[in-house]
Amino acid sequence: MNSSRLKLPPLNALKAFHAAARHNSIRSAADELLVTPQAVSQQIKLLEDILDVQLFERRGRTIEPTEAAILLARFVDAGFEEFKEGVKRVTNQKYRDRITLNVSPYFATRYLMPRLERFRKYVSGSDLRLTTMVETPDFSRDDIDVAVQWGYGDWGDLDSTLLLKDPKLICCTPEIAAGTKTPQDLTSQTLLHPVLQNSLWADIxxxxxxEAPETAGDIAFHDAATMRRATISGLGIGLISVIDAQQDIRVGDLVAPLGTELLNDLPEDKVPGFYLVLPKAHRRVSGVAKFCDWILSEDWREPA
Structure with missing residues (x-):
């Protein structure tokens, strides 16, 4: 079925199902909704007929949800929570000014946190909430307004704008470097790479x-900071952001066994970066629009 043409069931039927699923009881659902048990049963039967799915097994005065009901209940519950949040935001100035932001942990620590005071001055009175999930959030489910994500700019229907490229240096400890004299030597070493967007080593x-080895002994890490610590610990050869790699090389923790300019001519589309990512419709919210204006006005190549 074409999802764009899918007709949603009546709201009253979903409300009755939502209450019955939470209480596992028709009578308790009726008490909550201030209607008769017969009315709740009729709405649930209507919903079952529309979906052509059995939602509850009736056992005397009790009901037991089917597998389909358990699955549906998760989404209906999330939907009603979204309804409440939306109503709260448009009727309460405190929530209307809230901006919930998800930021790549590395970008948050290295770039954003030192500059947040600038944003507070740019938009006085804003209520900024910050999370640091590595994965691209589900903007509806996770209640996220806008995000800064690491990757290559391919986020489907989401609006994305490059803030800063994140070129890497091939780094390792001096001990590992002793056995890494040519690019071919990389295939005999343990390569450290990110869990997300893990095509980076293949591209390099x-x-x-x-030619990449058929059986790779790679180790994947969830975030850049952990990969950097693993590289310094000697677990393998890592791809370290240039600004960090230069610091680690300067103090002697790491070396660039194949030189610091080896990847300078890597094609632009193979170099990851940090992107401003959000649903297009979110830009219509004034607070989100102001945050986008601010973050795009900053030169993230410059130190804070």
Whole structure:
């Protein structure tokens, strides 16, 4: 079925199902909704007929949800929570000014946190809420207004704008560097890479005309800080952001065994970056629009 043409069931039927699923009782659902048990039963039967799915098994005066009901209840519950949040935001100035932001942990620590005071001055009185999930959020489910994500700019229907490129240096400890003299030597080492967007090593090896080994002994990490610590600990060869790699090389914790300019000519579309990501419709919210205006006005290549 074409989801764009899917007709939603009546709200009253969903309300009756929502209450019955939470209470596992027709009578308790009726008490909550201030209607008769017969009215609740009729609405649930209507919903079952529309969906052509059995939602409850009747056992005397009790009901037991079917597998379909358990699945549906999760989404209906999330939907009613969204309704409440929407009503709260448009009727209460305190919630109307709230901006919930999800930021890549590395970008938050390295770039955003030192500049947040600038935003507070730019939009006085804003109520900014910050989370740091690595994965791209589900903007509806996770109640996120706007995000800064690490990747290559491919976020489907979401609106994305590049804030800052994040080029990498191939780094390792001096001990590992002793056995890494040519790009081909990379194939005999443990390669450390991010869980998300983990095509980076494949792109680099292809760029260096090195065939990736059939059985890789790679280790994947959820965030850049953990990968950096693993590289310094000698677990393998890591791809470290240039600003961090330069610092670690300067103090002697790491070296660039193949040189610091090896990846300078990596194609632009193979270099990850940090992107402002949000649903297009969210830009219509004044607080979100102001945040976008501010973050796009900043030169993120410059230190805070």
């Amino acid at each position: 090896l292809q760029h260096l005309n090195v």
